[in-house]
Every structure is written in structure tokens, then in C-alpha cells.
Amino acid sequence: MMAKRPGRRGWHDVDKTDIRVSELLQQFLMQQEDRNHSPKTVRWYSDMLGRFVTSLPTEARLRDIDAASIRVYLHNNRQNGASKFTLHAYARTLKTFLRWLLREGYVDEELHR
Incomplete structure (x- = not known):
């Protein structure tokens, strides 16, 4: 293993919480395209997650994303007349995005739950 040069920061040293959510969404969508998901699937993620962003x-x-912000988002959609199906779709899509953030090392286990 190579020694780390003094003054150089590695991926684990970077404050990942300072990254804009909109940038993370773009990275997520690019990865979905790279994984050969259909354009319709990528559009679905873009629409659903774009609403959250x-x-x-x-x-x-x-x-700025925490369990409370997600609950408020889902609650506001419920108050605005979203169906149970739509609310479930929002929650499922957010869960997919949070799992991706976890796998990519942007969040820890705590936010994912």
C-alpha cells in the first residue's frame, strides 16, 4: 500500500455532506443510464427524485437530508392529495436513492434507515 503524502486528502477525508443534492441526483441518473436501465426508468427516477430535490x-x-425532511416531504404530498400508490412510489424511489448514497460512501447506515 502506498503511503499517503502529507497534506493530501483522500475520499474518506472529504466532507461529503457539503455536496449539493442536485449534483448527487445527476450522478445517480448517469449511473442508471450506464447500467443500461431503460430511458423510461431513468425518466421515472428523474421525475420522482426531482420532485424531492x-x-x-x-x-x-x-x-440537509434527514429522516425528518423525508417525512415532511411525504406528509406534504399526502396533504396535497397524493394517492397511497403515489406515496409508496415516492418512498420506494427515495429508498433506492438512499441505498445508492450508502453504497457510494456518501452517507452512513444511519441516514439510510
């Missing part, structure tokens, strides 16, 4: 403050960072 626009519900966050402008230029929201990863640190």
Missing part, C-alpha cells in the same frame, strides 16, 4: 431549500446539500 425541488422540495428542499435552494442549493440544498446532502447534510
Whole structure:
């Protein structure tokens, strides 16, 4: 294993919570395309997750996402008349995105739950 040069930061040293959620969404969507998901599937993720991102403050960072922000998002959609099917679709899609964030090392186990 190579020694780390003094003053150099590795991936684990970077504050990943400072990354904009919109940038993470774009990375997620690119990966879905690279995995040969159908254009319809990628559009689904883009639409569903795009709604969540626009519900966050402008230029929201990863640190702005927590269980409370997700609950508020789902609650607001329920209050606005979203069906049980739609709410389940939002929750399922958010769970997929959170699992991706976990696999890619952006979040720890805590946020995923």
C-alpha cells in the first residue's frame, strides 16, 4: 500500500455532506443510464427524485437530508392529495436513492434507515 503524502486528502477525508443534492441526483441518473436501465426508468427516477430535490431549500446539500425532511416531504404530498400508490412510489424511489448514497460512501447506515 502506498503511503499517503502529507497534506493530501483522500475520499474518506472529504466532507461529503457539503455536496449539493442536485449534483448527487445527476450522478445517480448517469449511473442508471450506464447500467443500461431503460430511458423510461431513468425518466421515472428523474421525475420522482426531482420532485424531492425541488422540495428542499435552494442549493440544498446532502447534510440537509434527514429522516425528518423525508417525512415532511411525504406528509406534504399526502396533504396535497397524493394517492397511497403515489406515496409508496415516492418512498420506494427515495429508498433506492438512499441505498445508492450508502453504497457510494456518501452517507452512513444511519441516514439510510
